[in-house]
Amino acid sequence: MTVVVSNKIWLEGSAARAEGKLLSDNPYPAGSQESADWIDGYTTIEAEQLVAGPDAGENL
Incomplete structure (x- = not known):
């Protein structure tokens, strides 16, 4: 489980994506909590899209 310390930085990462x-x-130093929060915001969108998408062969 990822722990986000800064929702503001998470949103920055999401917006960047x-x-x-x-x-x-x-923009944050590698290994810092800020960097981790930014990366989590950046990558969470991708994971949610994969989960929310229709299954192969599913009719829309």
């Missing part, structure tokens, strides 16, 4: 930025555009 939506804007088409790269994961490597993370």
Whole structure:
């Protein structure tokens, strides 16, 4: 389970993903809690899309 300390930074990561930025555009120092929160925000969108998508062969 991921622990997010800063919701603001999590939202920054999520917004960066939506804007088409790269994961490597993370502005926080590697290994810091801020970096982890940003990455979690960036990657959570992707995971939610995979879960929310229809199963193969499912009619829309």
